[in-house]
Amino acid sequence: xxxxxxxxxxxxxxxxxxxxxxxxxxxxxxxxxxxxxxxxxxxxxxxxxxxxxxxxxxxxxxxxxxxxxxxxxxxxxxxxxxxxxxxxxxxxxxxxxxxxxxxxxxxxxxxxxxxxxxxxxxxxxxxxxxxxxxxxxxxxxxxxxxxxxxxxxxxxxxxxxxxxxxxxxxxxxxxxxxxxxxxxxxxxxxxxxxxxxxxxxxxxxxxxxxxxxxxxxxxxxxxxxxxxxxxxxxxxxxxxxxxxxxxxxxxxxxxxxxxxxxxxxxxxxxxxxxxxxxxxxxxxxxxx
Numbered sequence: 001x002x003x004x005x006x007x008x009x010x011x012x013x014x015x016x017x018x019x020x021x022x023x024x025x026x027x028x029x030x031x032x033x034x035x036x037x038x039x040x041x042x043x044x045x046x047x048x049x050x051x052x053x054x055x056x057x058x059x060x061x062x063x064x065x066x067x068x069x070x071x072x073x074x075x076x077x078x079x080x081x082x083x084x085x086x087x088x089x090x091x092x093x094x095x096x097x098x099x100x101x102x103x104x105x106x107x108x109x110x111x112x113x114x115x116x117x118x119x120x121x122x123x124x125x126x127x128x129x130x131x132x133x134x135x136x137x138x139x140x141x142x143x144x145x146x147x148x149x150x151x152x153x154x155x156x157x158x159x160x161x162x163x164x165x166x167x168x169x170x171x172x173x174x175x176x177x178x179x180x181x182x183x184x185x186x187x188x189x190x191x192x193x194x195x196x197x198x199x200x201x202x203x204x205x206x207x208x209x210x211x212x213x214x215x216x217x218x219x220x221x222x223x224x225x226x227x228x229x230x231x232x233x234x235x236x237x238x239x240x241x242x243x244x245x246x247x248x249x250x251x252x253x254x255x256x257x258x259x260x261x262x263x264x265x266x267x268x269x270x271x272x273x274x275x276x277x278x279x280x281x282x283x284x285x286x287x288x
Contacts, residue, residue: 014191017184018220024180025224025275026231028173029267033232035166036263042159044252046126054129055121055136055147063117063141071139072119080128085120092118116143126156174274181220181278182285185213189282214279221275225267233260 059068068086075084087095092115121136123129129147136145236255244253 014188017187021181021184021220022223022227024177025220025271026227027224028170028177029225029228029271030231031173032166032170033228033263033267034235035162035170037232037236038162039159039166041252042155042162045155046159054123054126055133055145057119057121057136057139057142058116058144058146059118060116060141060143065117067141068117068119075119075121078132080124080132082122082124084122087118087120089115089117092116177224177274178278178281181217181275182282184220185217185279185282186285188216189213210283213283214276217275217277217279217282218272219275221271221273222268223271225271226264229264229267233263 065088072084072086075081121132123132133145133147136142240253240255
């Protein structure tokens with residue numbers, strides 16, 4: 001009898017144990033996959049904000065252009081700064097005209113003289129924004145330093161919480177899954193103890209005896225990973241329209257098919273390795 005047929009016989013003879021093992025695996029990969037998606041999504045959002053000008057520095061009319069250029073050069077030498085762009089009064093007027101081109105009345109009321117010159121500053125990491133903003137406020141000739149402090153702080157707190165809580169929860173579920181598979185395989189080894197002893201006496205190879213149990217654990221892991229992947233992808237597709245309206249302008253969607261394939265491949269690989277590892281531990285402990 002082949003190893004695959006033996007594996008199927010193990011599963012068929014104890015369907016409730018198989019269902020319990022697959023259910024725990026599914027829960028682990030459902031939650032784990034969800035936190036992977038959340039972590040990747042938050043990283044995309046952070047990267048989007050990091051690539052945009054996050055701080056705008058407005059200067060008083062008394063601030064000379066040469067001093068502004070000197071400050072620009074100083075910022076470019078700062079390792080925390082990714083990019084700096086100088087917006088003159090005339091350029092500010094052009095930007096204003098583009099924004100309010102449909103309202104002629106507002107255009108007539110504004111000239112370059114009343115608009116302030118400014119610098120748009122992008123940080124290498126979003127964590128640097130607070131320090132950069134505080135340093136810029138200390139410069140002379142600064143009318144206002146604008147950056148979305150509450151949004152940045154909330155985004156950082158949200159991202160760190162997702163990563164920390166996700167890692168802790170996935171590790172916990174991973175141990176629960178590991179012990180569940182070990183328990184299920186151990187029970188099956190105990191039930192087949194006499195059959196295993198007979199196979200050893202007639203000279204069956206170790207792989208012929210151990211193979212079905214290892215393959216069974218791998219199947220539990222892969223089936224659980226597949227169901228968890230399908231649930232996560234379905235949830236992502238279902239909520240994509242809402243998320244697009246929530247994160248307008250941020251390149252989260254459409255999700256490429258290659259990502260779905262890589263996500264599936266990653267979960268299947270982890271599921272198979274987890275199932276094989278758990279089965280191997282059970283065999284090492286109960287079958288010598």
